[in-house]
Amino acid sequence: MSRSKGDIAETKACEFLNSSGFKIIEQNFYAKKLGEIDIIATKEKTYHFIEVKSANNYEVAVNNITPTKLSKLKRSIDYYLQTKKLDVNFCIDVIIVVDEDIEFLENITL
Template identity: 70%
Template sequence: MSTKEKGQAAEQKACDYLKSYGFEIVEQNFYAKKLGEIDIISKKNDTYHFVEVKSSVDYESAINNITPSKISKLKRSIDYYLQTKKLDVAYCIDVIIIVDENIDLISNITI
């Protein structure tokens, strides 16, 4: 399985996980021009959740891929998304870590 296929499989697991907890999937793989990509945009209780999905062979490797640079790019991508869609909504940034069959949701990482 290629890296791209592994990423797509992880994102599908993440979407299934979110749906099982009452999230609505609004969009996947939103590309924000030169800023980057938002893996999953979901919504629950009138709050948008911009979700970064990371999968790896172990938890530490996955979590270490959430760098200040990555968060900065994600914030700029979110701003672009909100402007493009003309939205003024409550939102947060979440991370889903997938290691084998284990899935962890880390909510609101920018607090």
């Protein structure tokens, strides 16, 4: 997927989150040598670390959420929490964007 398509998907994801009562804290947090966290948001005292996936269909997008990707994301989250000195409740979420459809998969596990 091209960078511009990814940016469009992230914009749609942020609009969805804002309209659902989330507060966007940060986008595209890069953890050195670990990876990137697409969106960091809060709602009801919980931090949500959100991976955004976009593709031509749902199945392709959801299959791009691999154990390796989730492992890198978890390490990036640990790095973020450590550098920001945060001790908070958090979960890992995924937003799938296919055309105009958005699917929010909340609190996925490794």
